[in-house]
Amino acid sequence: MATAAPQRRWQALCPNCGGPVEFASPASASTVCSYCRSTLLREGDTLRRIGQSSELFQDYSPVQLGAAGRFAGTGFVVVGRLQMAYDEGGWNEWHVLFDAAADATPRSGWLSEDNGQFVMSFEAPLKERAPAAESLVIGGLQMLNGTAWQVASRFSATIAAAEGELPHPPRMDSAYWVADLRSTQGEVATLEYSDPVAPSWSVGRSVKLADLAMTGLRQESTAGVKSRSLPCPNCGASLEPRLENTQSIVCPQCKSVVDISKGAGAELAAYHQNNGGEPQIPLGTTGSLALNGGTPKPWQVVGYMERVDLPESAEDEQTFWREYLLFNQIEGFAFLVDTEEGWSVVRPITGAPANAGKDTVTYQDKPFKRRWTYTAKVTWVLGEFYWRVRREERARVRDYEWRNGARLELLSSEQTGQEVTWSHGRALDAAEVQKAFALPGDRMPALQRDVASNSGGSGLLVKIVVGLLVLAILFALLRACSRDDCQDYKDTYGASSAEYQQCKRNAGSGVIYSGSGGGSYGGYSSGGGGHK
Secondary structure (H helix, E strand, O other): OOOOOOOOOEEEEOOOOOOEEEEOOOOOOEEEOOOOOEEEEEEOOEEEEEEEOOOOOOOOOOOOOOOEEEEOOEEEEEEEEEEEEEOOEEEEEEEEEEOOOOOOOOOEEEEEEEOOEEEEEEEEOOOOOOOOHHHOOOOOEEEEOOEEEEEEEEEEEEEEEEEEEEOOOOOOOOOEEEEEEEOOOOEEEEEEOOOOOOOEEEEEEEEOOHHHOOEOOOOOHHHHHHHOOEEOOOOOOEEOOOOOOOOEEEOOOOOOEEEOOOOOOOOOEEEOOOOOOOOOOOOOOEEEEOOOOOOOEEEEEEEEEEEEEOOOOOOOOOOEEEEEEEEEOOOEEEEEEEEOOEEEEEEEOOOOOEOOOOOEEEEOOEEEEEEEEEEEEEEEEEEEEOOOOOOOOEEEEEEEEEEEOOEEEEEEEEEEOOEEEEEEEEEEOHHHHHHHOOOOHHHHHHHOOOHHHOOOOOOHHHHHHHHHHHHHHHHHHHHOOOOOOOHHHHHHHOOOOHHHHHHHHHHHOOOOOOOOOOOOOOOOOOOOOOOO
């Protein structure tokens, strides 16, 4: 259904360059001249120049000014944009104007775009005094407007550039605090401190671009991304990002991690990384998976990372695992996680569970029990990522699980600096992975680590059987003096893998690596589609 055009418009000439300027809403207070990029303040029937907006950088967003859609039964049109920036990257805030009767003022909202996901939110009055930004504790609870919110992030941001029609004059001169909060009802809220005396408050929910039935999207965005080519700053090889929102890409030749978050034409930062393994599911492979029930959808492997936990004592063994970043054009991103205990598929969630931080949390009316708490570090990456990959990125991870018979659901929180994200998904067996991605049958021994058979209801019998197996393995290892104790790791993961190298080190000291310990339900996300 076509979206109706706004019923009232107001036109004037830019006081700086004389170019035509148009307002779709009489309530809009500011706009940016599309000719000279002057920031203009509307004062009655006149315009006053109050500043200059920087040039927008090309971020290949599918949204653009003039795009239209429907939300909650009402049509809207995109009339403005703020391009935000912070230390970890940036995001878009699209100002949308909703249809209204001829004698009414159109309602406006914000379509926030971050990490390939979208949130539709609306400014609302705050019933009490806003807390000081410095008092917000990441992962802690904050009562606002009668709701308990989990503080998901807090950071200093700036408006990098602006265009089109805006409900408030943009503050282009300095940085200010922005806090992202989540509720147990799947809501996302934002406290924005551009005016420290009266911080703005907005509340919204995650939306899918397809569900908004949008028209007028930038049709050439995908083609433009596929054709852009950047030189690797370390070796000069061609880098060709395939995704619109890629912020980090690994050079296929020298394996350097390159930050392309500032777009084409910017100075590219990069760092070398040590040798790692090759993914068992090659980059570019597409498989059909149902993330959490429902109809399977096609997911393409666009990124691969190897991670390790950091033991709290020298006596603890390290555990290694692998995460595949999956992409679907409509659904966004998910993670396929390969650990010593089995496979799982998870994706970031918009809201937060109840009782976050406790040993048992509630999500979708299910009690999830905490199993592990540990610090994870990234050791090797390949492909493309929607966040800026840092050298040896570290995160504090808490893994939870809920079991109902053979079904095992997983919940995980990761905190990095001033941000915490939650991911939810399910365990799946190696046969489902092999079938989904059409992997060769001879790869099954390396894939076969079924988490569903590794814990749960068998109790004492399982422990006895496992104990006997461990004794048998140790006896066999003691007798196998003539062979390489680590050959299995070499055959499965390769000679350069972290598992094989650690096994060799431990074998020299008389200790055989068993691969036991923690793990990850996976998924690093620098935002999870939040309204920042």
